[in-house]
Amino acid sequence: MSQTIDPTVVAQVTALAEKARVASRRLALMSRAEKDAALLLLADALDAAAPTVVEANAEDIERGRAAGMSESLQDRLRLDEARVAAVAQALRDVAALPDPVGEIVRGSTLPNGLQIRQVRVPMGVIGMIYEARPNVTVDAAGLALKSGNAVLLRGGSAAASSNHALVQAMRDSLAAQGLPVDAITLLEEGGRDAARALMTARGYVDLVIPRGGADLIQTVVRESTVPVIETGVGVCHVYIDRAADLDKAQAITLNAKTHRPSVCNAAESLLVHRAVAADFLPKALTDLAGAGVRLHVAPEVTAYAEAAGAAYALASEQDFGTEWHGLEMSVAVVDDLDEAMDRIRRYGTGHTEAIVTEDRAAARRFTAEVDAAAVMVNASTRFTDGGEFGFGAEIGISTQKLHARGPMALPELTTTKWIVEGDGHVR
Amino acid sequence: MSQTIDPTVVAQVTALAEKARVASRRLALMSRAEKDAALLLLADALDAAAPTVVEANAEDIERGRAAGMSESLQDRLRLDEARVAAVAQALRDVAALPDPVGEIVRGSTLPNGLQIRQVRVPMGVIGMIYEARPNVTVDAAGLALKSGNAVLLRGGSAAASSNHALVQAMRDSLAAQGLPVDAITLLEEGGRDAARALMTARGYVDLVIPRGGADLIQTVVRESTVPVIETGVGVCHVYIDRAADLDKAQAITLNAKTHRPSVCNAAESLLVHRAVAADFLPKALTDLAGAGVRLHVAPEVTAYAEAAGAAYALASEQDFGTEWHGLEMSVAVVDDLDEAMDRIRRYGTGHTEAIVTEDRAAARRFTAEVDAAAVMVNASTRFTDGGEFGFGAEIGISTQKLHARGPMALPELTTTKWIVEGDGHVR
Structure with missing residues (x-):
């Protein structure tokens, strides 16, 4: 680390983390029934606190507006009564999910009679570092509680008042339930x-789980000495193979780019096999232009972009590695599957990569050789999502290889413990 | 990080890592049959190279002796013909193990018809940082190859000649087999x-996996920006409960301390319930004294140590958190199970903790509440071991909670990839 950290802040955070650890020991022993009951009461508490939360949120919004916050950031920050109801409902949804804690992952009786089993147990204390999205505050608290973990929340300062109101309502409810309030702790002081x-x-x-933009995540990865799960940056490709069904390709391209362009599983780059470029690009680029997508194109794509009436520019090298977070997309023509996979290796971030093809051999090579958290055949990149995968909840999408890869839900917030039972066994 | 790294060394290591990554792409696609065949040929190559290896090892030993290396370190470093045969055999044993790559961890067909499956795939490139134990060089290379990973080995400089000879023999064999030599790379230059x-x-x-003493591991954990799996430091306790069968307790205590005192799963601290102290301590301490164990005792244990004829000293606070790595042990009397678990929380390192008891309730609380990679009931701490657990091989024992906890074998050297197959699916 290049800079020193204010020792007063270190002492404050350490003291809060110690309290969280004490709370975590109680949480680890709670049964599923107890945790679910607590989550339902937390949800009721948030509903009851909705007026306070909305008022606190209005302060954040006002401060943001005065500081020139963009409309889209204001929208992510805003909590009205309906959104508070939605975050409370999210806690009820988490209560309905299976409890990962106590699951026996594997086990056996050894030749000497020792009985060994590997059991899921909570991590202990989880830190979340995220931006000004108050819904993450409640989601993270709910998933942590359900998985038996205490959580330390460090949200973006632009949501300070909202987060304070949400966490206060949850801590008051924990206290009223006779549960340790330090199960859910907001780090409110000390700045960065x-x-x-x-x-x-x-x-x-x-x-520690960072959630947010690339800068936030890279800072946490670089500076953290606590184990980190890296989430989210997605430069996702859609590759249209020479053997693609072009109708499917058209639908997948449009959906992957425009269904929700601001999120990490949206496609950022379109790669088209030379053999189908003349058939496919006029239709696909017309679709994209019609949806308002600005194109960053390789030289040989310019004529198609022009003909499709798209807004476009010649793509720089850097453009092909850019996560646009909006209605922009890079487009290139490739000679073959190998060139497509080379580009994915060079520009991709290991999040989600898709091939559209009816050729089994091409699909098999693509899924075997592309190194990413999710590899899609004939499906939109938008499906890499905990909800879509049937996990019922998601705390982020891991793009690293250690511990969790892809959508992370409750099991990914646990670790395991070996329990070994003998009868006086020695070696 | 406090110091800068020599940019020439960074460039060298990066170039080697890039070559390893290219090699890893080939390894990831090898079938089990191909990998097993390669491992058997590597083993033959080591057997053939035994004279060269032994000669190189003699240089290391000579250098070590001149530098005043201890006899026990010299012993760990020494490779005679028999030991070279043993490391070659270890490669054949790895060939016989199941291949984790390609295992489908879970999968389902979603309501919309999308077929999703989570498949084990290699990590890619694994770095090993370890001390002067040349057997680790071969073990790590074998486990990496079997799990489809390339490996970058950074062994202790005291084993430089031995490691060079071992890796050269393996790389020559890879080349002769038409496999990428950069699958196994030794970092020989650049020092620290x-x-x-x-x-x-x-x-x-x-x-990156560090293997070695506490200092090495802490340095890697602190300075690494690559994900790390922390291994090995073990301050393991044996707690003799009031409801213990004292014969079992005696056997387990002696075995846990003396069976192989230098390793991480050896016991370092004995905790005895007050109710059985007068019955148990005379026998146990006599056993330990007879085995040459020096005791570090709490004040109320001194009389027992004296009577047992043990070498002993009053334990300092620090002694109770010490991994002795030899025939020494701390001993304390506790009032109850809670005090035992408090001490384990304070002084333990989350490796292996054992209770000896016939009381189901005590065993249940201990296994539920003690936070460690392995928790034993009526069994020696020495059983926390990949070989004992039936894994067939072990690359280290993880004492962290992320990704792997406890003995790590082949599956822990893999990650997963989601493969999603659709038929034109969009959201």
């Missing part, structure tokens, strides 16, 4: 140093 | 900076 103290609270915090 | 370049080669190296 609080986040940095959280990432270096080794021995106090078991896992 | 090479290790530091390896731990910070983010994007080139997928995982």
